[in-house]
Amino acid sequence: MSDAAPVGRREKNKQQTRDRLLTAARELLGTRGTDATVEEIAERAEVSRATFFNYFPSKDDLVGALYVELMGLFSRVVDSMLRQPLSTYDRVVGVFIDFAQTSEADPDYMRVVTGEIERIYSASENPERSHLFTAQVRRLIDAGLEQGDVRTDHPVEFLAQMVAAIYVSTMRYWRLDPDLKIIETFERAGRYAAESLMPR
16 A cells, blocks of 8 residues: 555646646747747746746746656666676667767757756756756766776776766767768767777
8 A cells, every 4th residue: 555645636737737837848849949938938828928937036046846757767878788698899879879860859958958967957957957867877887897898997986077078079970061971979978988998
């Protein structure tokens, strides 16, 4: 028997409204890009402008929520990789390829939202959000250290930061070059990042 309290109708309605706003933002960012306004997002979600601001103080805060959502998805990809009997090399390549496949399925949205995320967090004074991704990469490296297939001549945090930097840079190149072959490029970048972790 679960000890969790049942979710009240009010809380359920609040969650549904928030979900509608996020869904509307995903749709409009994918079709209209950064030109999508708060008013358009609220209208698509069938709520008032005032209701939007009850949930998100600004459009940047909404994009921040989309980032947290993406990090949740990335965390599940990492979980899936860690459950499989794979080398660290294959796990790192796997997370790179997963991003490429996700982006290829919805390129307009992913280009806009990753660009907005980079804009917000490059100017952010709150380092916690910018470390969310590196923390997920570090989980792969920590598991690799336990398996004995990751180099030990550099600090773990440094290795995670370098792999994350390769990932983010590749994402930026793809965003700026519509003709870049995303699957091929991300697989190559993933292999390069994975090779950098191998024991010397």
